[in-house]
Amino acid sequence: MGTEISVPQAIILLMNIMDNDHMGFTPQELESFYAQEENMNLLTLPNSQSLTTSIRATAQVFEDPKSLALLARIQKIAPSDANVLIIGETGTGKELIARHVHDLSHRKGKPFVAVNCGAFSENLVESELFGHEKGAFTGAFAAKTGWFEAANGGTIFLDEIGDLPLSIQVKLLRVLQEREVVRLGARKPTPIDVRLVAATNVRLEEAVLAGNFREDLFYRLRVAHLEIPTLRDRPGDILPLAEYFVGEYRRRLGYGQIEIDEDAQRKLLSHAWPGNIRELENAIHHALLICKANRLRSEDLQLSSIQLHRARQESGHASLGDPLQQALHQLFEAGHSSLYEHIEDTVIRTAYHYCHNNQVQTARLLGVSRNIVRARLIKMGAISALK
Numbered sequence: 001m002g003t004e005i006s007v008p009q010a011i012i013l014l015m016n017i018m019d020n021d022h023m024g025f026t027p028q029e030l031e032s033f034y035a036q037e038e039n040m041n042l043l044t045l046p047n048s049q050s051l052t053t054s055i056r057a058t059a060q061v062f063e064d065p066k067s068l069a070l071l072a073r074i075q076k077i078a079p080s081d082a083n084v085l086i087i088g089e090t091g092t093g094k095e096l097i098a099r100h101v102h103d104l105s106h107r108k109g110k111p112f113v114a115v116n117c118g119a120f121s122e123n124l125v126e127s128e129l130f131g132h133e134k135g136a137f138t139g140a141f142a143a144k145t146g147w148f149e150a151a152n153g154g155t156i157f158l159d160e161i162g163d164l165p166l167s168i169q170v171k172l173l174r175v176l177q178e179r180e181v182v183r184l185g186a187r188k189p190t191p192i193d194v195r196l197v198a199a200t201n202v203r204l205e206e207a208v209l210a211g212n213f214r215e216d217l218f219y220r221l222r223v224a225h226l227e228i229p230t231l232r233d234r235p236g237d238i239l240p241l242a243e244y245f246v247g248e249y250r251r252r253l254g255y256g257q258i259e260i261d262e263d264a265q266r267k268l269l270s271h272a273w274p275g276n277i278r279e280l281e282n283a284i285h286h287a288l289l290i291c292k293a294n295r296l297r298s299e300d301l302q303l304s305s306i307q308l309h310r311a312r313q314e315s316g317h318a319s320l321g322d323p324l325q326q327a328l329h330q331l332f333e334a335g336h337s338s339l340y341e342h343i344e345d346t347v348i349r350t351a352y353h354y355c356h357n358n359q360v361q362t363a364r365l366l367g368v369s370r371n372i373v374r375a376r377l378i379k380m381g382a383i384s385a386l387k
């Protein structure tokens with residue numbers, strides 16, 4: 001179908017519509033900002049599981065007493081070589097902690113392989129994890145090394161372990177017991193020496209009770225477990241983390257020193273952080289894009305309300321931080337063929353809502369004719385053809 005709005009324009013426009021009251025950026029300013037090569041990756045979407053921008057932490061911030069206790073436990077568990085289960089809400093730093101466990105073990109310097117178990121279909125996950133031989137199934141034109149073999153000597157981090165199908169859970173248990181993997185289609189097993197660090201943001205006990213997670217695997221994983229507190233449960237980390245992210249992002253953006261003023265500090269401390277450290281990171285990143293005169297003020301911080309988050313959680317949209325992320329998530333789930341249509345629909349619908357259902361204003365805002373807006377709203381079923 002024809003595209004009245006290009007994708008970059010649509011993304012910028014959508015961002016601007018969402019944030020128009022506070023951002024103070026025109027679409028043109030944003031467009032030129034993202035057009036600069038060093039800023040382009042700020043909009044990079046690494047994969048459909050991770051729709052937020054993030055930096056790889058070069059330092060770790062653990063200042064709250066709860067975090068210090070966690071750090072002490074990590075230091076105790078890490079050298080033991082036991083498998084580890086990390087339990088924590090989304091964005092609490094589970095992957096960062098898994099890396100830390102690896103770095104504090106004798107496996108440091110060997111591979112650290114992070115795999116999101118929810119990222120693969122049931123058909124693919126087995127060959128991804130354990131590999132396959134040439135001709136193992138239709139389309140297996142060459143042999144493939146699985147992630148377990150790739151992590152040999154080091155650590156494999158299985159995020160969202162609760163998403164593994166039961167059939168794969170049995171195989172995983174066998175790998176842990178026998179210390180060998182059998183590639184799909186292979187006759188002989190391959191010995192491996194890998195430490196497993198698994199993570200979950202749901203209570204696996206409930207999955208066990210519901211029959212979706214094997215009890216034997218659960219107990220095997222749970223031997224050494226780390227519970228990561230939410231950010232609201234470790235308030236002593238909020239300002240140090242905020243300072244840390246200000247430092248990281250201002251360097252990336254080429255800015256000078258930036259001070260977080262007192263009102264902004266109070267706002268950071270009083271927010272509930274449903275998205276935890278990742279939400280804080282994104283809030284600071286966004287604030288830096290709009291702050292003025294080397295000062296991050298309270299109005300630069302756009303924080304979602306916990307009520308909104310709860311409502312989303314209840315309606316099954318727990319992990320998606322805002323309408324833009326939801327739109328992009330739908331887009332990537334739908335695949336690229338319908339990319340334009342999805343993004344256009346979302347932009348038009350959002351703009352229409354923003355303009356209090358006024359088609360003329362929507363058309364003006366989007367820079368297209370009213371007929372286009374009307375036709376698309378009818379096609380989406382947002383208005384009746386008779387209107």
Ligand SMILES: Nc1ncnc2c1ncn2[C@@H]1O[C@H](COP(=O)(O)OP(=O)(O)OP(=O)(O)O)[C@@H](O)[C@H]1O
Pocket residue numbers: 054055056057059060061062088089090091092093094095096097159201241244277278281
């Ligand atoms: N203690 C910390 N110090 C500095 N940065 C941190 C810390 N913990 C987490 N981060 C940063 O916060 C972001 C989210 O962390 P991470 O990806 O490890 O969370 P997660 O719990 O694995 O998230 P998910 O459940 O969504 O996979 C990352 O950019 C990470 O570098």
